[in-house]
Amino acid sequence: MTAKGIASVVPKQFWCHFGRNESQKSKISWFHISHIILLTYLWAMWKEISVLISKEVTLEWRQKFALNGILLYVVSAVFITYLSVGARGGNISPPTWNALYWIIILFSAVNAVAKSFVQEHQGRQLYYYMIASPEAIILSKMIYNTGLTLILALLGYGVFSLILGNEVQDHGLFLLNLVLGAMGFSASLTMVSGIASKAGNNATLMAILSFPVIIPILLMAIRISKNALDGLDWSVSADKVLSLVAINAIVAAAGYILFPYLWRS
């Protein structure tokens, strides 16, 4: 990329680092230059990622049956649970409500994310391999799957509230937890589905590889969700929320670093 190209990509306000007065103007340090290079890089990366995300959304929209299928999966799973426990709204205890809800979300998320590397055939993957960087691909898939998992979780929440009763007392914390849980699920499941797709792609493999890896995230999410159900003060859950964020960061970073090696094979 030429200097002119960089100048056009970097927004104007970043250039103001180069001195507000004459004496500073001459001192363009390496710090400034590295700052601009980093911002340019992030900006280019973000553009690539947003294009890839919109590609995912378009693909999903074209093949609506997959999306509708997974939505129906959530609704049917909730309904089966409802009939199996024989519970009417209100007479199911909060811990049971919580456990059932998260198990359903776990299974639907595994099913939803499992197809992220499957639905596109080999030739098209080769095409992406040539035009996009692996980092951008994994990040775009993770972000897209976060959205998808979040939609599933919200739908599940709606159906649960409708037929099993809504036991949640602290909606803010519950929703924050859903967002964090969706991030963690999609970060680990996206990476695992990539691994499973390289290894012959059977559903058993996806399940056995993802369940142990996802358990730390699931356990934290269930604990926070339990606090939200009981309407405890936020200070009680603060350290748990922080550790959930930290686990998400570890898993996402591991996926980000390892994916290029997977993609190359």
Next chain:
Amino acid sequence: MRQSWWKILTIALLLYTLTAGLLMDVPRLPILNETIRALHFHVTMWFGMILLLLVSVFYSIKYLRTNEIKHDDMAIEFAGAAILFGVLGIVTGMLWAKFTWGDYWSGDPKQNAAAIGILMYFAYLILRNSMTDTQQRARIGAIYNIFAFAAFIPLIFVLPRLTDSLHPGNGGNPGFNAYDLDSKLRMVFYPAIIAWTLLGAWIATVRVRMRRVERTLEDRMINS
């Protein structure tokens, strides 16, 4: 691998661990009584497992950087030895728990985390066996090994500390350092960690050599 001094050291340390660990004086404590000797076997095997897993992850990273199959041999065999110690550690832990906590399985967070960790590495073995191409198996195995280790560390080091655990040193229970006032237990504890780790490394290196021999024989068969 031709050096034998560390194998002699392993045998000496293991003999020391077994005799001193079983016969030496231990602090007399209520409930724990003689079961405190599990410290030299159960706890040290877990330490050994973590160290062996670290070696395995190290070789997995090395494989991804160089693509040499010999690093993959080391990674899989060290993981195998670690799984062996993990299973032994969980079994010895269950025996100990039966006599101190009253049940083989009490749903303690660390017990659960250990079981999940074992599941993770069994999944690693199944993943490897599901592929036939050597290079692909090595690469994807290495990727999952590193990924699983990244998830395993918070599972065993972070999560159990957030809830009450029955384990010594957690949830208000005094750790072993509180009992070990005259450092007598330590005199067996640290050598025992080294002994189990070295034993694991020995098992792993022997199996790596077997793999190399098998590969060479196969090559000969194909080429002849």
